[in-house]
Amino acid sequence: MSRFQVKKVAVLGAGVMGAQIAAHLVNVKVPVVLFDLPAKEGAKNGIVTRAVDNLKKLKPAPLGVADDAALIQQANYEEHLEQLRDCDLIIEAIAERMDWKLDLYTKIAPYVAPHAIVASNTSGLSITKLSEALPESIQPRFCGIHFFNPPRYMTLVELINTPTTAPEVLDQLEAFVTSGLGKGVVRAHDTPNFIANRVGIAGMLSTMKEVENFGLTFDVVDDLTGKKLGRASSGTFRTADVVGLDTMAHVIKTLQDNLSEATDPFYGSFETPAVLKKLLELGNLGQKTKAGFYKKVGRDVLRFDLASGDYVPGGQKADEVYSRMLKKPAGERLKLLRAASGAPGQFLWAILRNSFHYAAVHLGTIADNARDVDQAMRWGFGMKQGPFELWQEAGWLEVATMIQEDIDAGKALSKAPLPEWVFKGPVAEAGGVHTAQGSWSASANKFIARRALPVYAKQHFPEKLLGEALPDYTTAGTTLHEDDAIRLWTLDDEILIASIKTKMHAISPDVCEGLNLAVELAEKDYAGVVIWSGDEPFSVGADLQAMLPAFMIAGVSAVEGAEHEMQQTMLRLRYANVPVVSAIRGMALGGGCELAVHSARRVVHMESYIGLVEVGVGLVPGAGGLTYIARRAAENMATSTSKDVLPFLTEGFTAAAMAKVGTSALESRKLGYLLDSDIIVPHKDELLFVALNEAKALAASGWRAPHKRLFPVAGRSGIATIKVQLVNMRDGGFISPHDFHIASLIAEVVCGGDVDAGTLVSEEYVMALERKAFCALIENPKTQERILGMLSTGKPVRN
Secondary structure (H helix, E strand, C coil): CCCCCCCCEEEECCCHHHHHHHHHHHHCCCCEEEEECCCCCCCCCHHHHHHHHHHCCCCCCCCCCHHHHHHCEEEECCCCHHHHHHCCEEEECCCCCHHHHHHHHHHHHHHCCCCCEEEECCCCCCHHHHHCCCCCCCHHHEEEEEECCCCCCCCEEEEECCCCCCHHHHHHHHHHHHHHCCCEEEEECCCCCCCHHHHHHHHHHHHHHHHHHHCCCHHHHHHHCCHHHCCCCCCCHHHHHHHCHHHHHHHHHHHHHHCCCCCCCCHHHCCCCHHHHHHHHHCCCEHHHCECCEEEECCEEEEEECCCCEEEECCCCCCHHHHHHHCCCHHHHHHHHHHCCCHHHHHHHHHHHHHHHHHHHHHHHHECCHHHHHHHHHHHHCCCCCHHHHHHHHHHHHHHHHHHHHHHCCCCCCCCCCCHHHHCCHHHHHCCCEECCEEEECCCCEEECCCCCHHHHHCCCCCCCCCCCCCCCCCCCEEEEECCCEEEEECCCCEEEEEECCHHHCECHHHHHHHHHHHHHHHHHCCEEEECCCCCCCECCECHHHHHHHHHHHCHHHHHHHHHHHHHHHHHHHCCCCCEEEEEEEEEECHHHHHHHCCCEEEEEEEEEEECCHHHHCCCCCCCHHHHHHHHHHHHHHCCCCCCCHHHHHHHHHHHHCCCECCCHHHHHHCCCCCCCCEEECCHHHHHHHHHHHHHHHHHCCCCCCCCCCEECCHHHHHHHHHHHHHHHHHCCCCCHHHHHHHHHHHHHHCCCCCCCCCEECHHHHHHHHHHHHHHHHCCHHHHHHHHHHHHHCCCCCC
16 A cells, blocks of 8 residues: 555645635545635735635535535635645646646746645646656656546546656555545546547537537437436536536647647547537537526526527427437447438437547557546546447447448548457457456557556455456355345455345335344354445335335235334344444435434445435334434433533434435535444445445444433423424425424424423334324325325425
């Protein structure tokens, strides 16, 4: 493991990217100082102050908790360059002007610590040229570090070396960016726009060109090129609006300025599209100016029409036949699209063919291997599969022949033939670029394995590409029990892993049975239990679809039985004689949240969304969630001098009654669903490693389950106080009468029912109140409307 320690980071440039990179550093507990020019008027740090204040307003939120903006140290180049001496990593993120960057490097060079790494977040300027402005002593510690916007959420970070970059510097930085920041690192060659933007922007230009060729509208194209095609749900043109049309134009210009017909045979297709020129002239830069390819007017979304130069009604969808084509297996899908008589089908084949063609022709110059291209497109452009993966899945040689036929017929964007390695040699023999030996390197003419840096030992099941021979979490290890609902298994014969298999990892009676079995087996033969699944979400809660038929047949008694079983499972986990650790990634909602809070410890990916959301379907949390809120309020009161539990109950009650969900692991901690002792992990693929080690550490420290204790509740006076607030909200029109009824029931449960304030109760007592409220609501017609609405549309019904 590298000994390189990043104790503090400086970010130079408080623009959109610089400020958001600083925000993400704060999210992962890395101290950061954000620099910019001194303001000409007012406080010298004015530019940085405005940028930091703006972070609290940005959507999607760059900060896990908005108040953490205060943790970003503010500085300017005139007064504070001395602070650079304390920084182990300096990230330059100023505007994409070579002259400005070179000038800044000259200014900061005397203050860079002898061990510090300096890296530029340029999106496409030559890293080698930038390095030349630095003293020889710093050049070995200089490289490119290209984050994607928004940096908190986008996985990809491209690292780009220069001829003078020391190899160990790139290794150290990759380890920090991977484990410390939670990113997926791809090493790119120092070519214009590196890998993701080179392939991705060429793909967007190709799409725009084919849109003109086939006469399609932007809304139809976005319908086709979003989730249906296995890409970001925003499609092509809505994505461009989000990124910013000025940003896109800049990246296109980088291609135009730094490439030529001699260096890129697709250069002829890099002309700025007429529609983009027009929108830039109008100042319509996308989401940031509230108009781009699309414009929202009231509730209507309009699309830009180049012919009229104005916005016209949008919302058109492609014919359903193309959706059906896109659901076919890859090989059949591509053949159907290529043979389609309609423009949408021909268009889809054309853009896929162009992406395969471009990636193959440029693989040898822009990337070390095909894995880097596919990972870059997955992580930087939200694709389900990279271009090489899809091509390989569809049948390598057959698709290659189809592409070459189109090139020969003049249908492709370039006359450049596919490289010889496509048709002859190891790739053709293997049936693709990704194999058990590694991924194809066109420059080295061999398959190259993944980098074996120590940081990757923490990823038991890294995200794998089609064709790679990496371990599969569904079959790895030793299986102890498996059915349709759950798999109980072990990797190391020390900790038992419970992986829920139901759809959305919903908690069914079979899942409860499996979790009880996990504890039983672990108490006999293992040191602990980790509840982990290799995909998202952690769990969306109780299986309502399984519960409703039982209710229709046997009535409320069947529901009460199922709820009681879930509650008993939660208590079994809480009081197990071995530590139970929940490894959470993605949503942990309703019963998923209850499962988490009844575990001994939670190990949580930064992008986890935790909350009790039962109000949305007209119910109250019924598997111990409200009991947890009541118990935690009493525990928190016990650490203070107060004897009144109600103030400690308010936040938990509000979170449950308003179905608040933490929009990050950090916010979930503020809501009380995570404790200070719980661990937040930046990288999703390290979650299992950390959870297993946490379970082992708890066991090694002599784990004992907590004592079952009675705890004080707020009682009837607490209920009355809360209901006064609820009446005001109902009468003011902020909540519906049914919302009022549900919230009143939640208040009754968390306050312990009709007892005196301070009465000592047990968890089982409060759980009985939970069941009573849950069962009363499931018989309520308005709750049934909400449940059926959610099951049929996936959206909450407000009634």
